[in-house]
Amino acid sequence: MVTSVYDGYDSDNSDNGYDNTGSHEGEEATVRPLLAVEDLAVRFDTEGGTVQAVNGLSFSLRRGRTLAVVGESGSGKSATGLAILGLHDRRRARISGRVEFDGVDLAGLQERGLAAYRGSRIAMVFQDALTALSPYHTIERQLTDAYRRRTGASRRAARTRAVEMLARVGIPDPVRRVAEYPHEFSGGMRQRVMIAMALMGEPDLVIADEPTTALDVTVQAQILDLLAGLQAESDLALLLITHDLGVVSGVAHDMLVMYAGRGVEQGPAAEVLAAPEHPYTRGLLRSVPTLHGDPDADLTPIAGSPPDLLDPPPGCAFHPRCDQRERVGGDRCATEVPAFVPLGDPERMRACHLPSGALEALEGSVIR
């Protein structure tokens, strides 16, 4: 969910105050998005200087919706996911901005306060379940440890629940497998375990950070189907962090494209994929093959490489790689950071100096 007015019934909020101004006074609790991130910044102090991993990012997400956060590695999408739950190393990362979850600013909480949200109301699914699960502990231990601590459930009751969750994510013979170790599972099954772990606490929001990247294609589709099914079933809000546009078109309602720590384009996934309004989004779409496109059409990679976040380019961070900058008058792209603003429709946003609708449509290469 990109804005709080997606379904149109929230008429008093049609000025889209959520995403841009950070103002939310007088908001009705019933129409509040579950998660509202405002002006989030994540900085890492390194020996070479300060890395601006996330730089003034705002978005919101409602129950029952899937928002895909898309970008290349280094775009700040994973840093965003970790920042929501305060999982960055506090000694290294500096976080500013608001992460409002169900009315509480998580960015203002300490470890102890965050622990009440982690795993219970907000759960994370990490990329590589082989490294994200402890090799030293059984699946039962890892699934039930936090659950028992939170609920005071008996060992037997917790195991029963773990077995239920494993069955729910489609792991055969869960009674036996719950006693096994992660290395005894295949990659896809291990990712299912990771998802079962996320479901243990019946979360309202699941943040899935590249949940299918470490898997082969057929297994990827299964895991995505599983996530989409669970999301619909439990009315979850799902924040899906991915670099894979195929994933976005399959399961996401909305998408937010990130570049160099900022949002560059967002909107309903189908609209953004069909008619990208930012040269970077269009470049991403042109660089992936599709099943339905012309098999002989050339793929066009985006020229250049992602910016050095220690020393990002001035102006629009994408301008050194942008094939449209000639169309913008003067030196604006290199000097002026484009504002992330709505394009007429308040849920369709973009940060680019080009006039709206200036990009010609893509021929037949749109991901479906």
Place this chain on the structure above:
Amino acid sequence: MFGYILRRGLGAVLILLVVSAVTFLLFYALPADPARLSCGKTCTPQSLAQIRHSMGLDRPLPVQYWQFLHGVFAGRHFDTVWCAAPCLGYSFVNQQSVSSTLADRFPATLSLAAGASVLILTVGVGFGILAALRRGRALDKQLTAVALVGASMQVYFLGIVARYLLVDQLDLLPQPGYTGITSDPGKWFGGMLLPWITLAVVSAATYVRFTRSAMIEAESQEYVRTARAQGLPPRVVHLRYAWRAALTLVLTQFGLDLGVFLGSAVITETTFNIHGIAQLAVTSVTNLDLPMITGTVLVAATFIVVCNTAVDFCYALIDPRVRL
């Protein structure tokens, strides 16, 4: 499991064979004659030849080694005396049975090593974890500083100073020395206390630093982050999840250090006047006492092999991915 034990056992025998053979070869490379040493000042060629014969040194080296092996596995005759397997022979110097001398001396060394290991691991690892948990704070800096001072100490210096201060002057600790644990457990414990503490101060320091860095490295594991993301309290995250990865590293280090401990036992035993295997080994080398040298070397090698096997077993206990 059974196959593993069998493989390890055969491997150990092979190692011990090689070690004993090398000891024999090295001994004969020495430019010294044990028979001449035993013969004394008024030594006639006849008596020298007689002594050489009684020591078995007049036979070719392979024959001597073969006789030694035969003694170990099947027993052997020394003149009229039958020495039952495993026979390591008799001392050139005082004609004592090597096996019984070793049996006499080994418990002292074992007490020293075992007690010191327990202390080093509990103190070193405990403080190391504490320092890692309080990383960057005052306690961490204090522990790291104390550890650095400790690691710069040497047993022969710290031991003598501590003995003078704590035993002779302040009378806080009993005189160091070895008493059999079966004859008087209280006295055994009291006598070992100062050596244990000294060894612990010197070596635990390394373990504080090592455990600290192993813990900090383990903290960066993704599954530690997963544990945090599940809402587990920091204590559980550190002590249950991060610690397991650190434990493997600590164990590896400890396995390597066991050999070093045994090597430095010479200094420890001399400092505290404990008549252990290491002291025996040094005396035997000085006296060109081949049977005793071979005996001490074999005991030390066996000790290392057994310890390494134990460490490997521990790996399998800690890490379910390790198959024996």
